[in-house]
Amino acid sequence: MKYVIYKLKNLSLIKYIINWGRICSMWPVHLTTACCSVEFAALSGPRYDPERFGWLAAVGSLRQSDVLLIEGTVTAKMAQRVRLIYDQMPEPKWVIAMGACAISGGLYAKDSYNVIQGIDDIVPVDVYIPGCPPRPETLFQGILMLRDKIMNEVIR
Numbered sequence: 001m002k003y004v005i006y007k008l009k010n011l012s013l014i015k016y017i018i019n020w021g022r023i024c025s026m027w028p029v030h031l032t033t034a035c036c037s038v039e040f041a042a043l044s045g046p047r048y049d050p051e052r053f054g055w056l057a058a059v060g061s062l063r064q065s066d067v068l069l070i071e072g073t074v075t076a077k078m079a080q081r082v083r084l085i086y087d088q089m090p091e092p093k094w095v096i097a098m099g100a101c102a103i104s105g106g107l108y109a110k111d112s113y114n115v116i117q118g119i120d121d122i123v124p125v126d127v128y129i130p131g132c133p134p135r136p137e138t139l140f141q142g143i144l145m146l147r148d149k150i151m152n153e154v155i156r
């Protein structure tokens with residue numbers, strides 16, 4: 001029975017409708033640790049209006065969040081909190097790593113004993129947004145890339 005449901009869900013029209021619903025109501029939770037957050041704040045303003053692409057207000061509740069946006073440096077001490085937040089989010093869920101620090105440790109990749117050298121050691125990352133800091137336009141592009149990825153996903 002499970003197999004039949006799985007097959008039905010992935011018929012192209014049904015899959016399209018379900019994934020379209022997902023990209024039109026992405027509920028982000030953002031984990032801000034450093035300067036990249038200013039760019040995220042800029043994105044959230046009326047100039048960019050990401051809501052027209054289904055990127056809803058980051059309310060900070062994990063109950064309905066399906067996108068985890070990690071901005072800034074993540075230390076070893078914080079890493080377990082990042083994982084806890086990720087684990088508490090309901091399925092399906094996606095992760096965006098914003099900025100050089102989240103992707104690779106950035107400025108602190110060398111000579112730092114406590115900065116994580118890439119958040120993908122802690123949680124699976126779907127979209128990487130490079131830059132130090134990435135401009136809001138780049139973040140916007142990352143959101144569009146995530147939309148494309150979701151549209152092509154197999155329904156879980």
Ligand code: SF4
Nearest residue numbers: 035099100101132133
């Ligand atoms: S990537 Fe650059 S702007 Fe972003 S948190 Fe790191 S140092 Fe700050």
